[in-house]
Amino acid sequence: MNSKIAVAVGLAAVLAAMLTSISTPTPAFAANVAVEITPGSSSKTTDAFSPNPVNAKVGDTVTWTNKDSQPHTITSGSGTNATPDGKFNSSPPPNMSPLIVSQGTFSVKFNATGDYPYYCELHPNMLGTVKVGDGGGPTETKVTATLGGNSYDITYNSTTSKATEATIQSGQSVTVNFDKAGQVELTLPKTMISGVNSIKAGNQELLQGNPTVNADGSSTVKFTLPEGSTAVVIKGATVIPEFPVIAAAILGASIAAIIGYTRLARNGEGFFGRA
Ligand SMILES: [Cu+2]
Numbered sequence: 001m002n003s004k005i006a007v008a009v010g011l012a013a014v015l016a017a018m019l020t021s022i023s024t025p026t027p028a029f030a031a032n033v034a035v036e037i038t039p040g041s042s043s044k045t046t047d048a049f050s051p052n053p054v055n056a057k058v059g060d061t062v063t064w065t066n067k068d069s070q071p072h073t074i075t076s077g078s079g080t081n082a083t084p085d086g087k088f089n090s091s092p093p094p095n096m097s098p099l100i101v102s103q104g105t106f107s108v109k110f111n112a113t114g115d116y117p118y119y120c121e122l123h124p125n126m127l128g129t130v131k132v133g134d135g136g137g138p139t140e141t142k143v144t145a146t147l148g149g150n151s152y153d154i155t156y157n158s159t160t161s162k163a164t165e166a167t168i169q170s171g172q173s174v175t176v177n178f179d180k181a182g183q184v185e186l187t188l189p190k191t192m193i194s195g196v197n198s199i200k201a202g203n204q205e206l207l208q209g210n211p212t213v214n215a216d217g218s219s220t221v222k223f224t225l226p227e228g229s230t231a232v233v234i235k236g237a238t239v240i241p242e243f244p245v246i247a248a249a250i251l252g253a254s255i256a257a258i259i260g261y262t263r264l265a266r267n268g269e270g271f272f273g274r275a
Contacts, residue, residue: 031057037066037074037100041126047215048126056110056132063107064090064100071099073121074106074128082124087116096121133159145174145192148242152192157185161225168192170242174234181225188234190217195237201229 033056041048049064056062064074073096076087084093090106091099099122100106110116110132120126142155145166154174156163160182167175174193176186188196196219199207206223213219225232 031060033060033062035062035064035128037064037068037072037120037126039068041068041072041120042070042123043125045125045215046127048120048123049128053115053129053131056130058111058113058132058134059109060132061107061109062130063105065105066100066102069102070122071101071104072123072126073099074108074118075121076116076118078117078119082119082121084121088118091121143176147240150191150240152189152240154189154192155187158182160184168240171239172235173239175231176234177231178225179230181227181229183222183224185220185222186234187214187218187220190219191240193234193236193239194219196221196234197237198233198235199223200233200235201226201231204229206232 033054035052035054036050038044038048038050046052054062066072073089073091075084075089075091077083077085088108091097108130110130113132113134116130116132118128118130141163142153143163143166145152145154145168147168147170152166152168154163154166154176156176161178161180161184163176163178163184163186165177169175174188178184194217196207196211198205199221204226206225207221208223211219211221219236221234223232
């Protein structure tokens with residue numbers, strides 16, 4: 001056999017083996033969930049990881065990939081006092097070895113529901129959470145509101161209630177409908193509403209304390225939708241107007257100019273005086 005042909009046959013065999021391994025079916029229920037350690041993460045906090053928090057189901061494997069140029073660790077525990085809780089650690093004591101080097105990965109399979117906070121032992125300012133829900137499906141989903149051709153995703157987290165619809169009352173409020181009562185956490189995009197100051201079910205105020213404002217400017221609010229209620233009306237300092245403010249201002253100025261010109265014309269005058 002000619003050596004070139006031999007190489008070609010060898011490559012084809014390797015390729016066939018790779019394709020076979022790729023197409024091997026994975027178990028129907030367990031999933032792989034990807035999280036990135038983001039570039040520049042050593043100087044970041046809760047945005048050091050993406051997504052964060054990350055949602056998984058019991059049996060899922062979460063894999064972190066280090067997209068930063070520096071090494072990091074994925075260590076379970078609360079980062080504020082930098083104490084490992086021993087649940088998982090990419091870089092166990094005593095030598096913190098191995099570190100997750102640039103482009104390296106670390107995986108953990110989660111077998112029980114709960115919230116799992118974690119941090120980086122080299123940079124305890126880097127804080128993340130894995131939220132593991134039961135096998136009934138993701139606990140966090142979204143509902144989309146539209147206005148003026150734009151759509152706004154509202155993410156919600158609830159084990160009891162499903163958001164069925166969201167509508168924007170331009171410049172006033174956002175209404176979210178649910179299938180039934182229960183505890184709900186909503187994250188509302190800044191482009192839709194900011195400065196959330198009221199969440200009402202009928203006449204009942206549900207908002208307690210201030211909403212959490214996230215790094216991207218979105219607001220996260222938690223409330224309990226009372227029995228018998230299926231909708232909340234959310235108000236804030238600003239709710240997206242039908243038209244952008246600048247467009248409205250230009251439109252207003254144009255109307256004023258037309259009216260002004262019409263009056264001048266009626267008096268037999270142009271903009272530059274009598275013709
Ligand atoms: Cu780090």
